[in-house]
Amino acid sequence: MRFLVPSLLLILAAMSIPSEADAQQARAQTRAALTPIRYTLTFPAPHTHYIEVEAQVPTDRHPVVELDMAVWTPGSYLVREYARNVEQVTAESGGKSLGITKTLKNRWRIETGGAPEIVVRYRVYGREMTVRTNFVDADFALLNGAPTFLTLAGDRGPRPHEVTLQLPANWKTSISSLPDAPGGAAHRYRAPDYDTLVDSPIVAGNPAIYTFTVQGVPHFIVNAGEGGIWDGQKTVDDVKKIVETIAGFWGTVPYEKYVFFNLITEANGGLEHKNACTLMTSRWKARTRRGYVDWITLVSHEFFHAWNVKRLRPAELGPFDYDRENPTRSLWVAEGLTSYYGDLLAARAGVISRDEYLGELASLIAELQSTPGRLSMPVEDASFDAWIRYYRPDENSPNVSISYYTKGAVVGFLLDIEIRRATNSGKSLDDVMRLAWQRYSGPRGFTPDEFRSLVSEVAGQDLGAWLQQALASTTELDYSNVSWLGLRIRNDSPPTARPWLGLTLTGAAPTLKNDGGRLVVAQVRRGSPAYDAGVNVDDEILAIDDYRVRPEGWEARLDAYRPGDRVRLLVARRERISPIDVAFVPEPARVTRIEPDQAADAASRERLATWLKP
Numbered sequence: 001m002r003f004l005v006p007s008l009l010l011i012l013a014a015m016s017i018p019s020e021a022d023a024q025q026a027r028a029q030t031r032a033a034l035t036p037i038r039y040t041l042t043f044p045a046p047h048t049h050y051i052e053v054e055a056q057v058p059t060d061r062h063p064v065v066e067l068d069m070a071v072w073t074p075g076s077y078l079v080r081e082y083a084r085n086v087e088q089v090t091a092e093s094g095g096k097s098l099g100i101t102k103t104l105k106n107r108w109r110i111e112t113g114g115a116p117e118i119v120v121r122y123r124v125y126g127r128e129m130t131v132r133t134n135f136v137d138a139d140f141a142l143l144n145g146a147p148t149f150l151t152l153a154g155d156r157g158p159r160p161h162e163v164t165l166q167l168p169a170n171w172k173t174s175i176s177s178l179p180d181a182p183g184g185a186a187h188r189y190r191a192p193d194y195d196t197l198v199d200s201p202i203v204a205g206n207p208a209i210y211t212f213t214v215q216g217v218p219h220f221i222v223n224a225g226e227g228g229i230w231d232g233q234k235t236v237d238d239v240k241k242i243v244e245t246i247a248g249f250w251g252t253v254p255y256e257k258y259v260f261f262n263l264i265t266e267a268n269g270g271l272e273h274k275n276a277c278t279l280m281t282s283r284w285k286a287r288t289r290r291g292y293v294d295w296i297t298l299v300s301h302e303f304f305h306a307w308n309v310k311r312l313r314p315a316e317l318g319p320f321d322y323d324r325e326n327p328t329r330s331l332w333v334a335e336g337l338t339s340y341y342g343d344l345l346a347a348r349a350g351v352i353s354r355d356e357y358l359g360e361l362a363s364l365i366a367e368l369q370s371t372p373g374r375l376s377m378p379v380e381d382a383s384f385d386a387w388i389r390y391y392r393p394d395e396n397s398p399n400v401s402i403s404y405y406t407k408g409a410v411v412g413f414l415l416d417i418e419i420r421r422a423t424n425s426g427k428s429l430d431d432v433m434r435l436a437w438q439r440y441s442g443p444r445g446f447t448p449d450e451f452r453s454l455v456s457e458v459a460g461q462d463l464g465a466w467l468q469q470a471l472a473s474t475t476e477l478d479y480s481n482v483s484w485l486g487l488r489i490r491n492d493s494p495p496t497a498r499p500w501l502g503l504t505l506t507g508a509a510p511t512l513k514n515d516g517g518r519l520v521v522a523q524v525r526r527g528s529p530a531y532d533a534g535v536n537v538d539d540e541i542l543a544i545d546d547y548r549v550r551p552e553g554w555e556a557r558l559d560a561y562r563p564g565d566r567v568r569l570l571v572a573r574r575e576r577i578s579p580i581d582v583a584f585v586p587e588p589a590r591v592t593r594i595e596p597d598q599a600a601d602a603a604s605r606e607r608l609a610t611w612l613k614p
């Protein structure tokens with residue numbers, strides 16, 4: 001009985017609601033109690049593309065521990081099987097080698113013999129030049145967490161992961177958004193947990209580094225491969241304007257430092273992280289205005305993600321299961337709205353002009369409206385199936401699916417107009433994003449229903465039916481309200497309609513992808529004359545109406561026909577020659593421009609100005 005009182009106290013204490021400060025302290029204590037995994041990375045022969053990893057792994061004296069490697073990395077929704085680049089995994093303790101067995105495609109089981117700590121060594125091959133993989137050569141290394149680090153399986157708590165790099169003699173620098181490890185040694189970083197490790201790329205080599213400060217917070221631009229072509233200093237002002245505008249949009253800077261990794265490697269792509277982003281670009285891109293607009297809007301897109309998706313996120317996107325797909329219906333918010341705001345905020349920041357911005361918007365609308373898959377797949381379904389469709393495209397993809405980037409951005413634009421109309425310009429999609437930030441940037445994220453409700457709440461009226469149609473149906477989007485914003489969309493048809501079959505061909509303009517001088521069908525648009533007549537992907541077109549046609553002559557040859565003309569194509573399919581009869585139709589009109597309507601009234605013109613510069 002004498003233990004009753006203390007037990008009761010304990011129970012009462014457990015029942016009281018801990019404050020956030022208590023919870024933070026508890027987390028900090030747990031963290032302090034957990035021994036870090038310590039990795040040392042070396043590059044004895046970087047020209048062979050290998051990273052040598054040595055990991056000191058605490059075992060808590062368990063007789064058996066299991067290590068695993070992620071199969072994918074957040075932000076890039078495809079199972080990539082990173083473990084296929086891992087080799088020669090060994091384990092030892094006190095100089096004695098330990099039994100090790102591979103038990104799953106990405107998992108290793110080690111018998112520790114009761115040792116409190118074991119040393120695990122392995123090699124990682126990295127020569128895939130993308131933002132979500134590793135790349136190592138004589139010049140530099142891009143290291144991503146997911147494809148590099150084995151960690152304790154099932155141990156996804158606050159265990160620190162410490163990384164030390166030993167650089168080749170001719171590499172001067174490494175940089176990461178990770179905090180430096182205690183002790184101040186160079187090239188040593190400490191992630192508070194595995195999630196942070198995965199989310200924090202490291203670049204090593206001799207990059208040019210530029211810094212600037214916004215709201216007292218340091219930002220770094222890390223350019224690998226400027227090569228005397230890319231003018232790094234010239235981009236700093238524009239990137240800073242983007243940072244100021246986006247931080248101003250959200251009203252808060254949620255990180256202590258931020259790193260833009262800009263790898264000038266003739267590759268392309270971007271990947272967001274909580275405190276960094278990785279961009280890949282051609283060094284010639286900044287030499288043309290068109291290329292520069294592409295690059296600076298990519299910067300804006302990836303940076304907007306530091307809020308939207310990295311902190312304000314769909315409930316399904318965290319905590320992550322690194323062993324399998326993590327599908328969500330909300331990528332139209334995470335990616336689509338980021339695409340909408342990436343471009344719009346670049347215009348608001350003044351780094352692209354109004355007309356350049358409207359050009360970006362017109363291409364999104366044109367792409368959506370010329371993709372037959374928009375009539376087949378709702379954007380929420382496209383999001384859910386990202387893992388098996390968007391990231392695994394084939395020649396039939398445009399016929400059956402739609403990009404949640406493209407449709408999500410266009411839905412964002414039209415939704416923004418709906419909210420502005422509903423509130424007589426009192427509120428906008430900007431307010432939805434900021435309220436979502438306040439409400440859902442915590443540990444749980446938002447569900448599709450919660451995000452939809454929030455839109456109606458801000459609009460002050462039920463937009464549920466509008467959202468249901470835009471997100472969960474294949475009904476065509478209605479663009480008529482763009483006039484409320486003083487804009488008009490132009491569907492320009494050429495003065496004389498060009499004859500059209502619905503084919504995309506390799507070798508012919510405008511793709512001009514060389515296929516050994518052959519005119520080969522790369523894609524057949526569903527519902528087009530070629531589709532209905534039975535022209536197939538991989539057919540080689542040899543002749544039209546008994547006369548040879550070559551890739552460079554295809555476009556000119558079409559000029560000889562009119563919509564309605566019937567022709568006989570001669571095609572080679574699996575080496576067999578056969579004729580296919582087909583009739584041309586007029587080439588469908590495409591959205592070519594979205595522009596201020598000169599006939600718009602003063603109120604619409606003012607709304608347009610406010611939208612572009614609130």
Ligand SMILES: [Zn+2]
Binds near residue numbers: 334338
């Ligand atoms: Zn994105």
